[in-house]
Structure formats: structure tokens, C-alpha cells
Amino acid sequence: MNRRRRRLGLAARMTLPALVLVIANTLAVGTYVVHEVKRTGGQRLLAMGLETARAAAREAAGLRETPPDAVVARIAARLAVNDDLLYVALLDARGKTLGRASRSGAPLPPPLPGEISRSGPGGPVHRQLAAPGTGTRYLDIAAPVQGPGETRLGFVQVGVSREGLHRQVRNILLSTAGVTLALLVLGGLVLLHLGRRLAAPLQALMDATREAAEGRFDRSVAVTGDDEVGELAKAFxxxxxxxxxxxxELTASQRRLRKAQRMARMGDWTWIPENGVVTCSENLARMLGLPPGDAVLPYAAFLEAVAPEDRERVAGILAAVARDGTPQAVEHRLKGPDGRSFHVLNTVEPTGGGDGLPPGVMGTVQDISDRKAAERKIRHLAYHDNLTGLANRALFMEILETSVAQAKRKEALLAVLFVDIDNFKRINDSLGPEIGDRLLAEAGRRLNACVRTTDRIARPEAEEDPEPSAARLAGDEFTILLVDLASPQSAAIVARRIQEALAPPFQVEGHEVYLTASIGISVFPFDGQDAATLLKNADTAMYAAKDQGKNTYQYYTTSMTADAFRRLSLENSLRRALERGEFLLYYQPQVELETERIVGGEALVRWRHPDMGLVSPAEFIPLAEETGLIVPLGAWVLAEAARQAKAWIDAGLPPIRVAVNLSSRQFRERDLRKTVLGALEAAGLESRWLEIEITESILMERGEAAVALLREFREAGIDVAIDDFGTGYSSLGYLKHFPVTSLKIDRSFVQDIPADADDAAITAAIIAMAHQLHLKVVAEGVEDAAQLDFLRRQGCDAVQGYYFSPPVPADEFAGLLAREAA
Known part of the structure; x- marks a missing residue:
């Protein structure tokens, strides 16, 4: 039915104008004909009535001697010959009816019009009246009857019906209606014919076009002919x-595109602000965990898929593109179906508007999680230490600079802790670099656990890449940045926490290793206004902590800058001191308690700087160990001590053992045996007059290698003493395994005896147990008679200290020997 209506409507639109024109013309002609018929018919009726009235008036004038009824009868004969006459009446001069004749049902003659009854001689007067009751209209005509001399004898009154005229008009109207109806019927037939011949092919083309618009192209259009419709069908x-x-091809291309987008983890979307709807492609819907196929969702729901941290920024960019029409690309995070966020690159550009489509925004989303992970990995490698996973120097300095700038704005405090593992080089050389690396990695983890969550120094790049809390600058040096401190003293709390964290032993491949750290602290804004100064001053404070005996922390003070400059100057001068002959040896006598005679002397190196004067060993020995200069310096001490001992003997002085300290760095040298024996040979000194002093830590670190080397020394006749006994491992049990000849009790135990009961007990125990192992005992740091008496009562073999003599130059020591020989 709808199709037929469309078909008739199309035909009607093509033929209706012509049909309407024909019908309008027919109606116009009919109207004109009716008008003319009414006009001419009315004129004819009026003329006939007037003539009838005049003729009747003349006839009545000729019969003025005849009775009125006879006259009326004569006039009434006219009714028989004229169907349009309704009545005829004869009236006297005063208007009184003398007689009348009328048709059945005709109205009675009305009274004469006043104008004719009062007027003088003249023609007939007519008027149009309506019959009472029926309303039928008719003409009433009155004509005067004139006698001789223009005498008015009376009137003749005639009624003329208009019904005949009305019948004629009705007949014409009926004819016109018939013609109009015939035209309508003919037009309908024509429309039906055109609907079949013209609208049907066009409708077929319309249906095929509609299906093509829906993506269906299978409908064939069976339209033939060479007319315009046929040509249109061929073109279609x-x-x-x-x-x-x-x-x-487009469908195949879309399939390939969807496949490529799935492989590349891409999707696209379109937003029409006019209706607030976002349409997502199948791939984007899959990435967001939406139902399969294209997903249509409100704009607010689309923004909900953006990670909360990025939502406001993304909404602003989309609004800017919609407003300004400028394409933009933004990286942000979306929430996946599992609730976790992933990184995407969203390329946004305007669409529609100019081509008739509603203006909107479209975008292409690509999952760049792998790229971001690779970037994070590259950045981690660039800014982190491979061994410990902590931040490296570059990252530390970058974050320190940022933190200093923030602290300046907020007028806040921050601190830099410079942490250096004590004696790590010795440990690394003793146990090997592999174990050393594992120790550093574990130390880094312990340091990282010591700080607050807010004390972070790595850049906040991504939530998947946790920020490190500590940095490794190089080797065994670490740094920690503390921000938003309540006071400068807060840094000390972390420093103590670091010391506590490092205190438990490290278990690495069967080795139990103890680590300590020296920590330097600088505080912004007091100790520097920039990152470089703060780090340098923390480093300076760290060296001050080492100078305090290590395993402690020190705040930076301005005086340390002068100390650091002095240290740098000393290091530079130290490298040339040997060449310039600036070193000399002092000797401190070792006195046998039984005889109170000098039986030995400890060689102690001194440095006479040309500008600074005599430099304390506490200053330059650590520098020599750090720089490696201790090896050539130690070789010189050996050679010089052996030469001096031989010189005293050659001078006739009593022969004594000269004790020379060997550092852990020297002990790691492969040719140490050659160096020692070479010094004896060069001086011509018998090996029994040389004693080598080593610390407990050297024995424990070097293990079997130390035992083997010491045996070679003993086989060569060289005595071996354990120096500073009691400050290191302090285990008498291991001594029986090492080829040593004597122990030297450290001055820290001697200085408070006999007042300190604990130190006295320890000293007595060391002496007793050493004698049980057939070892001699030498006590260091003896400064008064009470100490001497206690040691004598405990059976100590020898003592060394200021009570007898401080370290003195070789010539003064020779004087001491000479006095004993006298």
C-alpha cells in the first residue's frame, strides 16, 4: 500500500498540474456561461414583461367602455401563451383592483408601488419580489392605462416568474459538474497508467538505491527502454x-585495518559534542573491556576510562581540539578490563562540520605500554647503578638540584648524607671482587630500607617504576637525600639508623663479613645553596668522620673546608715526597721489664713537609693507603729501618730488633716477601733483628695466604708480631694456627689500668693466654708507673710508651742505646 501511494504520488506530481488546469478552465467556462445565462435571461424576462405590460395597458385602454371583468378576461388570455406569466391584474386610477387572473399557486399581485400611483404619465415600473412562504423570486411590472388627452384610466399589473431562468442555470451547472467529474475520472485513469508506466521503474530504482545506501548491492533493476528512465536505470x-x-574492497581493507590495529594494539573513536556520544571501534572496545563490536557510550563514560591522574588533562585537550580545530597528540593512561592502567598515545583531530556532518572530534589510540616500558628500562639503565639498582650520580644530582629549588621556594630544610663503607677496599682485595659486589648490593638494600618513603631521590616517572631511596655514586660511596626535615638534627636519626642496619654481619658464600660506614652530613641552606656544594661538603664531612676513627657520622662545619683543602694539598705533595726525600723515621724503644733494657724499637714514619713542617702520620698514612702510595712508602720504611739497624750495629751499639708495620695494602702485594728479604739483603742485616708487625684483620682477611707468607718470614728468621691486639677479632684461639712470635696489647686497654677493672682483667687475660701459647707480650701506651707496675705483676714481657720515651729521631735513639751500653 505504501509503495502504491508513493507510485501514485509520483504520477500525481507529474500530471496533477495539467489536470488542475483543465478542471479550473472548465469551471471558469461554466461560471462564465452561468453568468451570461443569468444576465441575458434576466434581460429577456424583463423585456418580455415590460412588453406584455405595455400591450395589456394599450388593450385595456381600447376597451375602456368594456366591463372590467371582460377586460381582465381578454388580458388573461396572455397567460395561456406565456408560461413565464404568473398573474395579470387591472386596477383603477386609485390603484384599486378591478379584476385579476393568475396561475395556480402564483402569489397575489402586491400593491402598486407608490412612485407609479403618484406619478404622472410615464412608462411601466418593475421591481423584483419574493413570494411569501416559498421565497420564489419574480418580477412585478406595472404599466399605466392612458386615456385620451393623457388621462390615466388605471393600471395593468403583470407578474413574471424567474423559475425558468433558474432551471436553465441549474441545467448548465449540472452539465459543468458532469464535465468536471468526467475529467477527474479521466485524470485518475491517466494517473494509474502513468503509475504503472513511469512510477514503477522509478520506485524500483529508489528501492535499489536505498539498499545500496545500506551496503546491499544485490538487487537488480529490470528497467528497459531508451527513454530517460531507461538511461537512468543503466547509469544506476x-x-x-x-x-x-x-x-x-573497502570491507576487505577494513578487515585488514582491524587486524593491523589488533596487532599494533590500536583503536579509534569519534566524539560528537552535539549529542555527547562517543563511538569506539571494535579494537578500542576490546582494549577497554567493552562488549564486542563498535561501542557507543556517553562522553562522561568515555572519560571514566581515562586514568584519574590524566582525566582532567585529557578532557582539556579534547575540548581545545573541538573548540580550536587544531590537532594534538597526548600520552596518557587508560584503564583496562582488569582495572590496571596502560599507556596510550592518543592522536586527536577535528572532524565533520564543513562536509555537512555535525562537527566533532576523532582520535586514534595506540597502546604504547611496551615503548614506555622500554623507555623506563633505558632510563633506568642511564640513571641507575647496574650492581645495586640504586640511583647513580647523574640521577642523584638531577634530583638534588630539583629538591634544592623546591626547598628554596618552600623555605624547607634538606640534608645530604654521604656514606662510605669503611675499609671496603681491603675487604674487596681480600675476598675478591665478586663477593665485594655482592656485599655492595646487600649494603645498598640495607641503606634503601633506612629512609622514609618521602626521602626519595629518583625522578617520579611512572608508577610501575618504584623510586629508589638511595644512590650509589661510585665504588663503596653512597648518598641519601632527606627532604622536609623538621630540624638539622633529624639527619642524625637516619645516620644512626644506617649504622644499625649495617651492624649485623653479612653472610656471603660462607664468609661472615662485618661492615661499618663513615657518614658525612650537609644541610641546606646552612652548608650550601646548590647541589654541587652540598654534595662536596657532605663528602668533606665524611672524611672528617673517618678521621674520627670511622664508623661514625659528622655534620659539615666550615672549618672542614680548610681541612679538605689541606687534605688535597697533602695528597698532591705526598706523591712527590718520596722523590724529594721528605720522609724520615722515628723510633720508640721497647723495654724489657725483667731487665728494663731496650730490646727493640718500633720504626715510625714521619713526613717533614717543606711548607707545613712535620705532618702527623694520622694525616698522611690514611692518604697513602687510599692513593696506593703506601706500597712504595712501606718499601722505603723497610729499607731505611734495616739500614739504620745495621748502622747502629756497625757503630758498636747494642743490637736490637727493629719493628716495622706492614699495612693491609702491602700485605696484598705479591712480591712482599721479595721486598722484605731484599731490604735485609741490601742493608746486610741479619733477619733476627727485624720484626714485622701486622694487625689481626690482615690475618683474618687473607686467611691461608697470610699463613703461608708468615711461615716464609718465620723460616727466614724474621719475627712476627700482632699489633693492636684486642681491637679487631680478638680471638686467641686462632693464634695457635698462625706463625707469630708476640702480641702487642693496644694502648686502649693500657691507658685506664689499673683503675678500670674491665681493662685490667682483659689485659691480664691476654698476657696469661699468650704465655700459654708461648708468645711474648708487648704492652703499648705505657705512660705512668702504676701502669708499669700492673703489667710487671702480670708478667708482661716488654712495654712501649712515653713513660720511657716518645718516638725520637734515629740519632736520639742511638743516644739511648749508647747510655745503656755505658
Whole structure:
């Protein structure tokens, strides 16, 4: 039914104007004919009535001697010959009816009009009246009857019916209506014919076009002919074939695009602000965990898929593109179906508007999680230490600079802790670099656990890449940045926490290793206004902590800058001191308690700087160990001590053992045996007059290698003493395994005896147990008679200290020997 209506409507639109024109013309002609008939018919009726009235008036004038009824009868004869006459009446001069004749049902003659009854001689007067009751209209005509001399004898009154005229008009109207109806019927037939011949092919083309718009191209259009419709059908069929091919290629291309987008983890979307709707592609819907196929969702719901941290920024960019029409690209995070966020690159550009489509915004989303992970990995490698995973120097300095700038704005405090593992080089050389690396990695983890969550120094790049809390600058040096401190003293709390964290032993491949750290602290804004100064001053404070005996922390003070400059100057001068002959040896006598005679002397190196004067060993020995200069310096001490001992003997002085300290760095040298024996040989000194002093830590660190080397020394006749006994491992049990000849009790135990009961007990125990192992005992740091008496009562073999003599130059020591020989 709808199709037929469309078909008739199309035909009607083509033929209705002509049909309306014909009908309008027919109606116009009919109207004109009716008008003319009414006009001419009325004129004819009036003329006939007037003539009838005049003729009757003349006839009545000729019969003025005849009775009125006879006159009326004569006049009434006219009714028989004229159907339009309704009545005829004869009236006297005063208007009184003398007689009348009328048709059945005709109205009675009305009274004469006043104008004719009062007027003088003249023609007939007519008027149009309506019959009472029926309303039928008719003409009433009155004509005067004139006698001789223009004498008015009376009137003749005639009624003329208009019904005949009305019947004629009705007949014309009926004819016109018939013609109009015939035209309508004919037009309907024509429309039906055109609907079949013209609208049907067009409707077929319309249906095929509608299906093509929906992506269906299978409907064929069976329209033939060479007219315009046929040409249109041929053109459509050709276009349909091209569209079918293009659509097929487009569908295949879309399938390939979807596949490529799935492989590349891409999707696209379109937002029409006018209706507030976002349409997502199948791939984007899959990435967001939406139902399969294209997903249509409100704009607010689309923004909900953006990670909360990025939502406001993304909404602003989309609004800017919609407003300004400028394409933009933004990286942000989306929430996946599992609730976790992933990184995407969203390329946004305007769409529609100029081509008739509603203006909107479209975007292409690509999952760049792998790229971001690779960037984080590259950045981690660039800014982190491979061994410990902590931040490296570059990252530390970058974050320190940022933190200083923030602290300046907020007028806040921050601190830099410079942490250096004590004696790590010795440990690394003793146990090997592999174990050393594992120790550093574990130390880094312990340091990282010591700080607050807010004390972070790595850049906040991504939530998947946790920020490190500590940095490794190089080797065994670490740094920690503390921000938003309540006071400068807060840094000391972390420093103590670091010391506590490092205190438990490290278990590495069967080795139990103890680590300590020296920590330097600088505080912003007091100790520096920039990152470089703060780090340098923390480093300076760290060295001050080492100078305090290590395993402690020190705040930076301005005086340390001068100390650091002095240290740098000393290091530079130290490298040339040997060449310039600036070193000399002092000797401190070792006195046998039984005889109170000098039986030995400890060689102690001194440095006479040309500008600074005599430099304390506490200053330059650590520098020599750090720089490696201790090896050539130690070789010189050995050679010089052996030469001096031989010189005293050659001078006739009593021979004594000269004790020379060997550092852990020297002990790691492969040719140490060659160096020692070479010094004896060069001086011509018998090996029994040389004693080598080593610390407990050297024995424990070097293990079997130390035992083997010491045996070689003993086999060569060289005595071996354990120096500073009691400050290191302090285990008498291991001594029986090492080829040593004596122990030297450290001055820290001697200085408070006999007042300190604990130190006295320890000293007595060391002496007793050493004698049980057939070892001699030498006590260091003896400064008064009470100490001497206690040691004598405990059976100590020898003592060394200021009570007898401080370290003195070789010539003064020779004087001491000479006095004993006298």
C-alpha cells in the first residue's frame, strides 16, 4: 500500500498540474456561461414583461367602455401563451383592483408601488419580489392605462416568474459538474497508467538505491527502454557495480585495518559534542573491556576510562581540539578490563562540520605500554647503578638540584648524607671482587630500607617504576637525600639508623663479613645553596668522620673546608715526597721489664713537609693507603729501618730488633716477601733483628695466604708480631694456627689500668693466654708507673710508651742505646 501511494504520488506530481488546469478552465467556462445565462435571461424576462405590460395597458385602454371583468378576461388570455406569466391584474386610477387572473399557486399581485400611483404619465415600473412562504423570486411590472388627452384610466399589473431562468442555470451547472467529474475520472485513469508506466521503474530504482545506501548491492533493476528512465536505470546499474566492487574492497581493507590495529594494539573513536556520544571501534572496545563490536557510550563514560591522574588533562585537550580545530597528540593512561592502567598515545583531530556532518572530534589510540616500558628500562639503565639498582650520580644530582629549588621556594630544610663503607677496599682485595659486589648490593638494600618513603631521590616517572631511596655514586660511596626535615638534627636519626642496619654481619658464600660506614652530613641552606656544594661538603664531612676513627657520622662545619683543602694539598705533595726525600723515621724503644733494657724499637714514619713542617702520620698514612702510595712508602720504611739497624750495629751499639708495620695494602702485594728479604739483603742485616708487625684483620682477611707468607718470614728468621691486639677479632684461639712470635696489647686497654677493672682483667687475660701459647707480650701506651707496675705483676714481657720515651729521631735513639751500653 505504501509503495502504491508513493507510485501514485509520483504520477500525481507529474500530471496533477495539467489536470488542475483543465478542471479550473472548465469551471471558469461554466461560471462564465452561468453568468451570461443569468444576465441575458434576466434581460429577456424583463423585456418580455415590460412588453406584455405595455400591450395589456394599450388593450385595456381600447376597451375602456368594456366591463372590467371582460377586460381582465381578454388580458388573461396572455397567460395561456406565456408560461413565464404568473398573474395579470387591472386596477383603477386609485390603484384599486378591478379584476385579476393568475396561475395556480402564483402569489397575489402586491400593491402598486407608490412612485407609479403618484406619478404622472410615464412608462411601466418593475421591481423584483419574493413570494411569501416559498421565497420564489419574480418580477412585478406595472404599466399605466392612458386615456385620451393623457388621462390615466388605471393600471395593468403583470407578474413574471424567474423559475425558468433558474432551471436553465441549474441545467448548465449540472452539465459543468458532469464535465468536471468526467475529467477527474479521466485524470485518475491517466494517473494509474502513468503509475504503472513511469512510477514503477522509478520506485524500483529508489528501492535499489536505498539498499545500496545500506551496503546491499544485490538487487537488480529490470528497467528497459531508451527513454530517460531507461538511461537512468543503466547509469544506476553501472554505478551499482562500481559501488559493489568499491564496497567489497573497502570491507576487505577494513578487515585488514582491524587486524593491523589488533596487532599494533590500536583503536579509534569519534566524539560528537552535539549529542555527547562517543563511538569506539571494535579494537578500542576490546582494549577497554567493552562488549564486542563498535561501542557507543556517553562522553562522561568515555572519560571514566581515562586514568584519574590524566582525566582532567585529557578532557582539556579534547575540548581545545573541538573548540580550536587544531590537532594534538597526548600520552596518557587508560584503564583496562582488569582495572590496571596502560599507556596510550592518543592522536586527536577535528572532524565533520564543513562536509555537512555535525562537527566533532576523532582520535586514534595506540597502546604504547611496551615503548614506555622500554623507555623506563633505558632510563633506568642511564640513571641507575647496574650492581645495586640504586640511583647513580647523574640521577642523584638531577634530583638534588630539583629538591634544592623546591626547598628554596618552600623555605624547607634538606640534608645530604654521604656514606662510605669503611675499609671496603681491603675487604674487596681480600675476598675478591665478586663477593665485594655482592656485599655492595646487600649494603645498598640495607641503606634503601633506612629512609622514609618521602626521602626519595629518583625522578617520579611512572608508577610501575618504584623510586629508589638511595644512590650509589661510585665504588663503596653512597648518598641519601632527606627532604622536609623538621630540624638539622633529624639527619642524625637516619645516620644512626644506617649504622644499625649495617651492624649485623653479612653472610656471603660462607664468609661472615662485618661492615661499618663513615657518614658525612650537609644541610641546606646552612652548608650550601646548590647541589654541587652540598654534595662536596657532605663528602668533606665524611672524611672528617673517618678521621674520627670511622664508623661514625659528622655534620659539615666550615672549618672542614680548610681541612679538605689541606687534605688535597697533602695528597698532591705526598706523591712527590718520596722523590724529594721528605720522609724520615722515628723510633720508640721497647723495654724489657725483667731487665728494663731496650730490646727493640718500633720504626715510625714521619713526613717533614717543606711548607707545613712535620705532618702527623694520622694525616698522611690514611692518604697513602687510599692513593696506593703506601706500597712504595712501606718499601722505603723497610729499607731505611734495616739500614739504620745495621748502622747502629756497625757503630758498636747494642743490637736490637727493629719493628716495622706492614699495612693491609702491602700485605696484598705479591712480591712482599721479595721486598722484605731484599731490604735485609741490601742493608746486610741479619733477619733476627727485624720484626714485622701486622694487625689481626690482615690475618683474618687473607686467611691461608697470610699463613703461608708468615711461615716464609718465620723460616727466614724474621719475627712476627700482632699489633693492636684486642681491637679487631680478638680471638686467641686462632693464634695457635698462625706463625707469630708476640702480641702487642693496644694502648686502649693500657691507658685506664689499673683503675678500670674491665681493662685490667682483659689485659691480664691476654698476657696469661699468650704465655700459654708461648708468645711474648708487648704492652703499648705505657705512660705512668702504676701502669708499669700492673703489667710487671702480670708478667708482661716488654712495654712501649712515653713513660720511657716518645718516638725520637734515629740519632736520639742511638743516644739511648749508647747510655745503656755505658
Amino acid at each position: 546499474t553501472s554505478m551499482q557495480a562500481r559501488l559493489r566492487k568499491t564496497f567489497s
